[in-house]
Amino acid sequence: MGDKVIAIDGPAASGKSTVAELIADKLSVPYINTGNMYRAVTLFALDSGVDLKNNCSDAAFDELLQKLQLDYKRNASGIYEIELNGEFPGNGIRSPEVASYVSPVAALPVVRAWLSQKQRDFASLGMIVMEGRDIGTVIFPESKFKFFLTATPEARARRRLGQDGENFDGATLESVAAAIAERDRIDSTREVAPLKPAGDAEIVDTTDMTIDEVVDYITGRILNNDSSRNDLPGAVC
Numbered sequence: 001m002g003d004k005v006i007a008i009d010g011p012a013a014s015g016k017s018t019v020a021e022l023i024a025d026k027l028s029v030p031y032i033n034t035g036n037m038y039r040a041v042t043l044f045a046l047d048s049g050v051d052l053k054n055n056c057s058d059a060a061f062d063e064l065l066q067k068l069q070l071d072y073k074r075n076a077s078g079i080y081e082i083e084l085n086g087e088f089p090g091n092g093i094r095s096p097e098v099a100s101y102v103s104p105v106a107a108l109p110v111v112r113a114w115l116s117q118k119q120r121d122f123a124s125l126g127m128i129v130m131e132g133r134d135i136g137t138v139i140f141p142e143s144k145f146k147f148f149l150t151a152t153p154e155a156r157a158r159r160r161l162g163q164d165g166e167n168f169d170g171a172t173l174e175s176v177a178a179a180i181a182e183r184d185r186i187d188s189t190r191e192v193a194p195l196k197p198a199g200d201a202e203i204v205d206t207t208d209m210t211i212d213e214v215v216d217y218i219t220g221r222i223l224n225n226d227s228s229r230n231d232l233p234g235a236v237c
């Protein structure tokens, strides 16, 4: 079933969220941002009083996850949005505190196993765009459409500084680039599902591309590469 999933992976601030959302919009299919799921788990832990600085461990999450109801639901505009224990957390998941703890939380096997199962369940929605770090390698290795977006660290820091919703009070290009590099380091060296392109993923370097160029390129690859997708809106038969 997961062969219908369009997997968009890549490091932080490679442009994948914006691109993935626009591709989903163009193809009229749901968009699932799995980074938001890791962020929501982190927010829930912080709100529950877990001392993530000193106790970021599987043991700290074992019981906690049993109290967490995490879902993706359509909001009032019909767009899939993350729901945490019955409420949309909105920008709470993009706070600097969540950003600083989410990588170690995402490295915990208990958290990854819990979220991986939820992510696989989305295959029942049919064709979807799912964005993250391990969608093409671990969650849906059977996907026929795998893209891994990259960009230079400088380009990514510039994009991150300009990104709506993420709060970077007093940050400089250098400090943001350093934070991104640190998050990449943790994500790509962790033991479970490290950040890396799937062997059969197409690597797209977006450094010198506009968002529209990336969206058009990937959408074109999807529509042209699979004639069974002629039922999709915008498909050229």
Ligand code: DC
Binding pocket: 012, 013, 034, 035, 036, 038, 039, 102, 103, 106, 107, 131, 132, 133, 134, 135, 183, 187
């Ligand atoms: O995409 P993002 O920056 O919102 O992701 C937040 C964190 O979650 C980041 O440290 C990488 C991690 N993540 C992950 O390990 N696996 C995913 N499928 C998605 C995100």
